[in-house]
């Protein structure tokens with residue numbers, strides 16, 4: 001085999017190790033995303049439950065104010081009743097008092113229910129808080145596991161990059177340039193073994209004479225169709 005091709009093959013191997021580490025890092029992302037999404041959902045549920053408490057408190061306060069003003073009005077009617085002289089006016093006031101009493105009773109019942117709503121929303125918020133806490137605890141070992149794997153892969157990638165740099169030094173600059181150009185192209189790799197009498201990447205037939213050169217290691221030949229560099233597998 002051509003001596004420079006051997007150095008190139010070693011470089012390609014290191015590049016594949018770098019790619020492998022990068023793929024492994026990317027593969028961790030969906031796992032982390034799932035954990036983050038779960039956490040965000042639990043946080044949103046807690047926020048919504050807390051907003052419900054506030055809404056229930058507001059409603060209760062509103063009813064409280066309404067009831068207080070109804071009571072004041074009732075008191076004013078009672079006072080007026082003490083002073084009225086005419087029977088007709090008195091009976092009108094009595095009817096008003098009765099009507100207002102039943103309205104007030106309804107509002108008071110509503111006020112009691114609004115208190116229950118506050119209690120209920122507080123219970124739900126406490127549940128949501130507990131659920132969030134439990135999720136955090138359940139996620140802790142998973143997150144630790146992902147972080148550990150990430151660290152190991154990053155170390156592996158650093159080793160692969162160092163190995164890659166060393167391997168690149170063994171290749172002459174013009175050939176390295178050619179290799180890099182091919183790598184930026186469509187083919188996943190820059191070097192492919194001959195597949196019978198064809199290119200191992202695109203399977204286009206390689207002329208006999210060039211195949212002979214490749215087999216002897218006399219020169220570095222590229223595929224005429226796809227441009228990858230070809231070598232003969234031992």
Ligand SMILES: [Zn+2]
Pocket residue numbers: 199200201202203204223224225226227228
């Ligand atoms: Zn080809």
